[in-house]
Amino acid sequence: MAQGGLNISSGSHRPNGKFSKDSTKVDSFSRRQKILQHRKSLPIASVERRLIEEVRNNDILIIVGETGSGKTTQLPQFLFNAGFSRDGTIIGVTQPRRVAAVTVAKRVAEECGVEVGQKVGYSIRFEDVTSSSTRIKYMTDGLLLREALLDPYLSRYSVIIVDEAHERTVHTDVLLGLLKNVQIARSKSFNYHLDNESKKAKNGMLVEKEKDPQSISFLKECQGKKFPPLKLIIMSASLDARIFSEYFGGARAVHIQGRQFPVDIFYTYHAEPDYLDAALITIFQIHMEEGPGDILVFLTGQEEIESVERLVKERLQKLPENNRKLVIFPIFSSLPSEQQMRVFAPIQAGFRKVILATNIAETSVTIPGIKYVIDPGFVKARTYDPNKGLESLVVVPISKAQALQRSGRAGREGPGKCFRLYPEFEFEKLEDSTKPEIKRCNLSNVILQLKAMGVDDIIGFDFIDKPSRSAIVKSLEQLYLLGALTDECKLSDPVGCQMARLPLDPVYSKALVLASEFKCLEEMLITVAMLSVESIFYAPREKLEEARTAMKCFSSPEGDHQTLINVYRASDEFLEKRKLGLGQEKIDKILRKWCKENFINSRSLRHARDVHSQIREHVEQMGLRLESCGDDMLQFRRCLAASFFLNAAIKQHEGTYRAFSTGQVVQIHPSSVLFRTKPDCIVFNELVQTNHKYVRNITRIDYLWLTELAPQYYAMQS
């Protein structure tokens, strides 16, 4: 867990007092001493030499590092000191999450006694803190994938460390497949040159003998260029090293001890019919009977969290005054960050925190002070049905690995206890690990990226876990219908190439390409930026009415797309009037205030603005015309219809809709501005199954536009 890096810093706490010049010096000296001491005390420190030897002797190494081993912060420094980044090459370390990349890089820069961005830097979307002198670079795995589009051999890197590989995000899985190929190609290019200098005749053999078609395509380009071999290190926190080792042809795996306090696990005797009630009882049992220490409860979503919060508060009122020293903190991703941060603030002495969390607290956020974990054993997970294009959010049992991860949250600072609200035999029945994301998501983007990197045979691509054939075929079909692929299933030029360059869902990339023809690129740019982020509107339960009124100011009778544009433009207008002469921090501050007044999630809007400026640069570079359709909303809606024709639906009796492409019966999501209007024909962006099949982000269109604008699809249908 990269949070090893996060937690390390809590060990060397710096008092917030004032220092005179001298004491600052002393402080920084003693701080450096402390860092050194800390580094030496990490479990990984004692095996530095051995690890370096292993890396020298093996081009691929699997490292199983338990929580708290220090692998994420220390190994790159060991490699640097051992000379692995000679000749200006870089040691790259990938992380699945932005926060981890940033915090670990900052920590390592401090340990090295340098400014972050110099020898040690990080690069994440929207934020590149590296320079020509950067030798240890932390980054998100998705970002390295994007880099591979420009530099398929990742030629600047001498070592790439893939951290948290056990999480098996789509990005990690695709990256592993790619790195496997890059490594083969680079070592061959190297050997090719060696061979070439002695015996020139040999080079043809290498190509012919190679079985892996991807490597052949890489190798072809590789000829004439010489790359030093690439060292690959896969780091995983779980014990499934076997999977990675087998994938990399029996690669060597080493194990590094962690430093984690023991956590006692308790199970219930019987299955609990109502886990919320069981959680409630357990909270109070711990509160009344156990020693000091905060409680972390894993729940599946906002609704559960809010209802447990209410129940705890009610029950608390029935307790005697001196037993009421319990403070509740909800935390989930869509909660505004100010409210998320509350969980970290110290509370009055003698009080106990109860943190009600979604699985945001499993890996993304590390909350200090947790001694007790309550784990009902469920998670709300997204699954994807490629045939129906249907996403579902369903509550499912967690995996053993997840249960382990959750209980580990109690042992960060001292011995802890974990209460699993199910019997032990139920635990035994759980899956070992969570299904890799690549087996349960829409593959269109992955395929587009691979095609752009010259991987044409997707079904034959060497994934660590192959997605189902039907999922691949379905996505290929979608890309073909969007015009990104030719009849021969190759990336089309220019449309497919343009789409691959944009860091967006392929459907949104296509919408931009079309919008430049429809002369409404300005509007579409705002739309796809807003659609690419989490929900823009924020409606807390207690202020639902106010939030609704606020939303009305922006809402458009045409639909949600125009509504999102209205929000974006309103925020822009508000800023334009005030931002003159203000620094970025002040601008952020007044924008947050505006968001709060208008019940807008400021994190989402901020994100959308970042996406907007990034994509604008891309489309300008691509030479697309950034025009506005002005008041001609008809033009814009026609463009939406042309772009999202695969997601069109027509009204049936009783206000339900039938999706053209799959025939599914769907309903308009209650958050849509068209929820009450129920127009005859719509296009939508998302189809999600919760209690019903809901479509979200909707615009009303004319049915006839579909046959006119997407005849390749609708001529056959009608």
Added chain:
DNA sequence: GAGCACTGC
């Protein structure tokens, strides 16, 4: 009448 978690040159 309702939103798990991440992420992108």
